[in-house]
Amino acid sequence: MSSKLRWHPFLKEWVIVAGKVQERPVLPARNACPLCYGGVEVPKPFDIAVFENRYPSLTKETSDIIPWEDDLYKLEGGRGVCEVVLYTMDHDSSMSRMPLEQIEKLVLVWEDRYKDLGSLDFIKYVFIFENRGEIIGVSLHHPHGQIYAFPYIPPIIEKEIKSSNEFYNQKNKCLFCSILERELNDGVRVVYENKHFVAFMPFYGRYPFELHIYSKRHLGSLPEMTYTEKMYLAEIIQKITKAYDNVYGFNFSYMMVFHQKPVKGDFPNYHFHIEFYSLHRAKDKIKYLAGVESGAGTFINPLPPEESAELMRDSIRRL
Ligand SMILES: [Zn+2]
Ligand SMILES: [Zn+2]
Ligand SMILES: [Zn+2]
Incomplete structure (x- = not known):
């Protein structure tokens, strides 16, 4: 399902309306981790892995969305890329427990993704982030971060x-x-x-x-x-x-x-x-x-x- 952007008329900012996100898995059991090696996302062993989010808030393809605008409201396709960055194969690790060399490699991966996603003609901003912990609403515990490549510069x-x-x-x-x-x-x-x-x-x-x-x-x-x-x-x-x-x-x-x-x-x-x-x-x-x-x-x-x-x-x- 393509992502949609709706314009907030008085805050003057986009709101992403993403239908598919609701289907995200919520805290699967330890042996069902989709981010572990052998799981659904990464069949092969890896050091650091990057793949497109299966439940993206912004989608690469939005050609099925017909943009429209009237004197009050505006809607466009939310064309962008959402990636997941797996920091390590070790399910129980975290940024704080990873060896320094692993974080050094991660910095180089972030740089690569910034350049690569930034070179796409429809991308204006590459946002690298990590949510950690259940109180932040993290649905998967395997050490990972995310990247959102936006078709606009986010308001902050x-x-x-x-x-x-x-x-x-x-x-x-x-x-x-x-x-x-x-x-x-x-x-x-x-x-x-x-x-x-x-x-x-x-x-x-x-x-x-x-x-x-x-x-x-x-x-x-x-x-x-x-x-x-x-x-x-x-x-x-x-x-x-x-x-x-x-x-x-x-x-x-x-x-x-x-x-x-x-x-x-x-x-x-x-x-x-x-x-x-x-x-x-x-x-x-x-x-x-x-x-x-x-x-x-x-x-x-x-x-x-x-x-x-x-x-x-x-x-x-x-x-
Ligand atoms: Zn895992
Ligand atoms: Zn800042
Ligand atoms: Zn300065």
Whole structure:
């Protein structure tokens, strides 16, 4: 079934209406994992595997959808690609438990997918992400991430581009480089730093344990990184996911999203970063998004970033 996009007339953004997603398997038993080697998706042994999502929210083929628009509503085919990235054959592993070399290879796979999907003429944005944990709504536990290749620039990215352009026009410098400089100066929210990347809980974090990883060098996407930078990116991702799991001693639920520049066009003021969001606000407490976040668009963060940064630094010390 082809994916459809419906235009939200007052939020001015697309909503994906995807019928087939409802048929997704929900937490199959251990021996029925479709992502394990020998399962339905990957018949052969693999190291890292990428395949198209069987239940895509965006579909490659939408020629059966006739786009229409009247004076109020608009509908188009949701033409895009949804891929699943299997991090490892080991069902019980996770980003935090994988050897560093495996994450290094994964970074190269992400770069390859960004370039490859980005070269498709109908794709404007390649979005790499991982949902981890049942409280985030993950239906399969096998370590994996996903990639959505969009036919448009998603609204959050669009907003970030707009803000960074405005900032540059006013101050003649990069918004993200300025944030990084400020966070390094303030210091209290910095969690970890290696030669090429910094991880910090941003001053303005919306979620408890929200953490951002910025490249120290001003660059927009994975292909612009040197090989060395990519290896350091793997290192900091490993450190941060280990630190999350070690905070309370259980598998930490999170969303990890890559914010890179769009694949077509020129975005000199955009700056590569990764954002992690969590819903844990204490060892046995979960922050649910509810009326104020969903209905008013204002986030209430119950855990100040300075406190979560200290918890994360302590977690790293105990690793
Ligand atoms: Zn599995
Ligand atoms: Zn920058
Ligand atoms: Zn961002």
